[in-house]
Amino acid sequence: MRITLREAAEFDAEAIHRMQLEAFAPLLKKYRDYGTSPATEPLEKTVSRIKNPDSRYYMILAENELAGAIHIVRKEKQGSLWISPIFIGTAHQGKGIAQTAMTMAEEQFADDKIWELSTLAEEAGNCHLYEKLGYQRTAKERKINDRATLVYYKKEMN
Template sequence: MEIKLVKAIPGDVLLLHDVQTRAFQPLLEKYLDYEKNPANEPINRLFEKIQYSSFFKMVVDQKCVGGIRIVARNNSYWISPIFVLPEFQGKGIAQQAICQVEEIFTKHNIWELQTILEEQGNCYLYEKLGYERTDFEQVVNDRMTLVGYRKIKN
């Protein structure tokens, strides 16, 4: 399943808000993280992210199935968020998206992100792509811990 990254524009905010909410809803219900989970993100905050950062729709067969946002900060790129609709997860879409953005953004060679420690599939994906765990660890609640990952590209 091949994906295409399409730069999001402000007019995509309703579509992306719906896809992001549907993608993160299962994690919200599982971990009860009402403060950080993007399923709870107000639409105006997403609108700002689309306007002021590099936000892409993940498109498969002309359908938006997810999104990825890249932020340049200091001397690195930060991936936050990345999401895929539940019915499209496990098909290599997030992996393709990460590989594509790593080819698009080449000014810095350091890539960073955070993920949920308890979501072993996510951790496996990032490790498979060459990301290594950092010292960052934040207990969000008794169900969930955020961990950091970093990749240095040569």
Template sequence: MIQSKISLIKATAEDAKELFELQKKVFTPMYEKYEDHETTPVKQTFERFKERLKLGDYFKISLGNSLVGSVHVYPKSAGVMRLHMINILDEFQGKGIAQQVMMRLESLYPEAKRWELHTILEEKRNCYLYEKMGYVQTDEKWKVNDKMTLVHYVKTSRLNHMPCL
């Protein structure tokens, strides 16, 4: 079972270069598709990336002994966590890794009553994943360019509401 082989390992400053390169590799296809020169992680400087490692928690995602992605989360305010970025290498997408990572993150931060994230509206697979995981799209949207819109999602803690039957 793939889920039992997934590990979240807290990243350190020593991991910065490897994770920076992974981020570029994961986001390059979207950069080329949407031509987003302003907000893309591909254009982020290494110095800015290293600063982000100090904000909240940055985890390496491993499957067995292989690095397959990373995820960055941080507290936005009391009881509110932001899922800032989840990166899964293309060859490992569609295997349930992101779902497993998101469930594990929720268990690591039981104090979070609400989770928030932004994603690309045009990336239907991402929107489907987040909605499947209980996130709800809000009315907050930002048009980056003619090809790309960012959308805001929120999820409230399972303790705050009953699941739909």
């Protein structure tokens, strides 16, 4: 399967937002994290991410079809990047697309040495994916509610 990243434009916001809501809806139902879930974000949040000069928002395409998206934010001038969100639409999950997309993103930002992200501790598949890609879980955690805890990951590039 051919995976590509294409930088999102403002006219892509609705399609990205629609897929984001779909991708995170099962997690929202399961964890009831209404204050933090990407499934509750308004369209304007997607638009602002696309327009943010300190970030890049990429559509993840599988065989030229929208499969998901990854938002990369520059945290510091000296090469620290934050991924939030990354998601794959439900029809495309479980096919290795996220792993390929993250590797491609890291290659596009080869001069940056520190990558960070967070995910729900209860989502073992997500944690496994990030660990397989070389991300290490940090000591930082944030309890969202009695069902969910955010855990933080960091990867230092050579």
